[in-house]
Every structure is written in C-alpha cells, then in structure tokens.
Amino acid sequence: MSNERVTLSVDGHVAHVRLNRPDKRNGLDPALFQALVEVGRRLRIEPGVRAVVLAGEGPAFCAGLDFQAFLQTPNAKELLLERPADRPANLAQEVAWIWREVPVPVIAAIHGACFGGGLQIALGADLRLCTPDAKLCVMEIEYGLVPDMSGSVTLLEQLPLDVAKELTFTGRVLDGNEAKQLGLVTRVVDDPLAAATELARAIAARSPDAIRGSKALLDRAPRLSVREAFALESELQVALLGSPNQVEAVMARLQKRAAIFRDPPPSTPASKTPTSTAPTSTAPTSTTPATSEAGSPPAPPPLGETDPS
Numbered sequence: 001m002s003n004e005r006v007t008l009s010v011d012g013h014v015a016h017v018r019l020n021r022p023d024k025r026n027g028l029d030p031a032l033f034q035a036l037v038e039v040g041r042r043l044r045i046e047p048g049v050r051a052v053v054l055a056g057e058g059p060a061f062c063a064g065l066d067f068q069a070f071l072q073t074p075n076a077k078e079l080l081l082e083r084p085a086d087r088p089a090n091l092a093q094e095v096a097w098i099w100r101e102v103p104v105p106v107i108a109a110i111h112g113a114c115f116g117g118g119l120q121i122a123l124g125a126d127l128r129l130c131t132p133d134a135k136l137c138v139m140e141i142e143y144g145l146v147p148d149m150s151g152s153v154t155l156l157e158q159l160p161l162d163v164a165k166e167l168t169f170t171g172r173v174l175d176g177n178e179a180k181q182l183g184l185v186t187r188v189v190d191d192p193l194a195a196a197t198e199l200a201r202a203i204a205a206r207s208p209d210a211i212r213g214s215k216a217l218l219d220r221a222p223r224l225s226v227r228e229a230f231a232l233e234s235e236l237q238v239a240l241l242g243s244p245n246q247v248e249a250v251m252a253r254l255q256k257r258a259a260i261f262r263d264p265p266p267s268t269p270a271s272k273t274p275t276s277t278a279p280t281s282t283a284p285t286s287t288t289p290a291t292s293e294a295g296s297p298p299a300p301p302p303l304g305e306t307d308p309s
Contacts, residue, residue, distance in 0.1 A: 022058020062118025
C-alpha cells in the first residue's frame with residue numbers, strides 16, 4: 001500500500017511505514033496528516049502484523065509542521081482541530097496517538113531532524129531508536145504555540161515534569177545522546193532503521209497474543225489504581241493460559257525449535273484514551289468496534305507480504 005505521502009509494506013509480519021516527503025524533510029502537510037492516520041487505522045485492525053517500524057525517507061525523520069502548506073490550505077484550522085464525538089483525539093493529535101492504538105509494538109527509527117510534530121509522532125511509538133547526531137526538539141515555542149499533538153500525555157510519560165517544562169519553554173535542540181540521557185529515546189545506534197527492523201523481527205517471532213497483551217498491560221497499568229492494575233494482569237493472563245499460541249510457545253521451547261504462531265482474529269479496537277481506567281472483561285485481542293468520521297466501514301482484506309519500500 002502506498003500513496004504520495006506515506007508508504008506501507010509488510011515483510012515477515014513486520015509492517016514498514018515510511019513518511020515520504022523527503023524533499024521537505026517529511027514536513028507535515030494536510031495530505032501527510034491524513035495519510036499517516038489512514039495507515040495507522042489500517043494497522044490497528046490488521047491481524048497479520050506483529051510489529052511496526054516507523055521511519056522517514058530522505059534526510060530526516062520529520063521536521064515538523066509545514067506551515068507554508070497549511071497557510072495555503074482553506075479551513076486548515078478546522079481540519080486539524082475538529083474532534084469527532086466518538087474519538088479522544090482531533091486529527092492533529094491522532095497522527096501521533098494512533099500508534100498507541102495499534103495493538104502491536106511500534107518502533108520509531110529516528111535520524112536527522114525530529115522537530116515539533118515529528119517528535120510527538122515519535123513519542124507515540126512504543127520504542128525510539130535514533131542516531132547520535134539526530135536532532136530532537138519540542139519546537140512549538142518557536143512559533144508561539146504549545147505541543148498539541150498528544151504531547152501533553154506522551155512527553156510526560158518519558159520525562160520528569162521539570163525537564164519536560166524546560167524543553168517546552170526553551171525549544172532547546174537535543175542530539176541523540178542527550179535525548180537518551182534524558183529518557184526521550186530508548187537507544188542510540190548508528191543505523192536506527194536496521195536496528196529497528198532487527199528488533200521488530202525479534203518481537204514478531206514471539207506469541208502475538210502475549211505481545212498484544214503486554215502492550216495493553218504496560219500502556220494501561222500506569223493510569224490504574226494498584227487494585228485495577230493487578231486485576232488487569234490477571235484478566236490478560238487468564239485469557240492467555242492454555243490458548244493455542246501459549247501452548248505453542250511452551251512446546252517450541254521444550255522441543256528447542258522455532259515457534260509457529262497463529263495470527264489473532266481480525267478486530268477493530270476501541271479508541272484508547274489517555275484517561276482509561278478499570279479493566280474490561282475482554283481477552284487481549286477482543287475489542288469493541290471503532291468508528292471514524294465516515295462511520296464504520298468493513299475491515300479491509302489482510303495486507304500482503306511484500307518487500308519493504
């Protein structure tokens with residue numbers, strides 16, 4: 001799957017998503033916002049995908065908002081800020097938050113500029129690998145703005161409040177090494193795309209049910225009470241115990257062979273809001289239908305296995 005702004009391919013249960021405006025350092029224009037959200041929604045319901053690598057083509061991951069493009073777009077403010085009644089996020093926020101709603105791990109491979117909205121997209125990923133010379137910045141203050149693409153949640157998940165405030169108040173640019181010291185990225189590597197792909201393949205070799213359950217647990221537990229978090233642990237574990245993929249994981253280990261796991265059934269996950277609380281009574285891959293501004297279209301057919309673009 002590809003369009004002018006974003007490419008998507010799947011290889012060995014790993015989805016490769018590429019921002020594709022290299023001549024603009026992958027600056028965010030309306031078409032790129034919409035294309036990224038479309039791809040994220042597709043991956044949110046794709047049963048054959050077990051990990052996602054998110055990267056940018058050309059010299060940068062994403063240099064942030066393309067202001068010139070929005071100045072030339074009628075109703076740009078309404079496009080970005082309109083919030084559907086059934087969604088926690090407007091379009092500006094969903095382009096970053098959608099990666100939290102994808103039920104499998106998303107790994108951002110960061111190189112070059114990762115500024116403003118680009119940083120908030122990277123923060124929506126579960127893991128971030130970057131080069132030592134990458135440049136990361138909470139840049140909104142340069143334009144007299146606040147970080148408004150889910151950064152109020154994701155930035156504070158990675159940084160102490162005072163550090164988040166310093167970076168937000170000053171717009172100071174960090175290199176990859178300082179970003180790692182502060183906790184903004186997971187790991188510094190010379191080739192983040194290769195390292196992210198290797199990590200994604202390792203994750204894809206594990207039970208997809210356990211991986212999805214683990215992401216759900218670790219994303220939700222910090223916002224729950226101790227009692228609710230422990231109940232969620234038990235709920236997810238009970239759903240896994242004795243399931244075909246859990247049995248296969250045990251048998252493969254005992255027999256010293258590679259496991260062969262089944263894909264989970266197709267699903268359309270409910271919107272994950274930053275304020276979700278008590279656990280539900282669903283299994284790790286069983287969720288309620290999601291809707292979009294256009295309603296609830298039928299799920300698309302599974303993605304084919306192709307070489308990454």
